[in-house]
Amino acid sequence: MHKIVDNKILKAILIQGKPVLLEIGGKANFLEIRILSGEPNFEITSAIKDYIIDWLDLDRDLEPFYQLLSQHSQLSYMAEEFHGLRIISTPDLFEALCWSVTGQQINLTFAYKLKRRLVEKYGSHIEFENRIFHIFPSHARLAGADPAELRSMQFSSKKAEYIISIAKLFATEQLSKEILLSLPDLEARQKMLMSVKGIGIWTANYALMKSLKEQSSIPYGDAGLLQALLIHNIITDKKDGLQIRNFFQEMRGWESYVVFYLWRSLAKKPG
């Protein structure tokens, strides 16, 4: 959903329903944002700033997290190696849910392929200097999609059904980020999401972590998480729930960040 060119992020988003193309570049101690396409005014510029702060989690003080990591025998290296890395969130809850349903039980490479097809077929886009910048499909668009069409794009029948029914929940305003945020606590949010077909505990926690940025939302059972915990000798058995719970007990308040860093540790190092 974004491109990186010359060490700058290019991303198209909707701000107040209007498409805007952003370029985010790094300077010494601040970010420089350019609006490449769109009609900026004060209100839009301000909303863009809020969006980026939310998206890249820029308001969070990571020092307490690095303190916690540095005390951990196996993970202390991360405070150095991944210094400054923040959770890249998915502000659009609908997108987060579609992605987590898509990614269920298949390898990530294939999951990315499916998402690309979904975005290219149903999403809008901005064209700028002969390049296309995609915007994730609206729930309204996917609510009207034909499940057979998703099936032909190699979504499983169940995933096609789940995604379209989730889109309909959004389209009929039975589900939204605002509705979830209005609930009293994490448990209530998990419960509401899990009442939807296709959303189990993993999907609920993933979406809550990525979109609502719940700091204690742990995607228990996640294949990548378990693999990373094994690699770091934090657990010896993927089925040993006690070891896993004990680990997250130590990381209380920063569970999501630890998961995010563990996932990052699995990524192939460039070069």
Next chain:
DNA sequence: CTCCAGGGCAAAT
């Protein structure tokens, strides 16, 4: 060929 990927559901124990 088999196993497993950033799971969840429904049927069968």
Next chain:
DNA sequence: ATTTGCCATGGA
């Protein structure tokens, strides 16, 4: 209340 079969596909 737990376990199992199934979904779809591709890489190891």
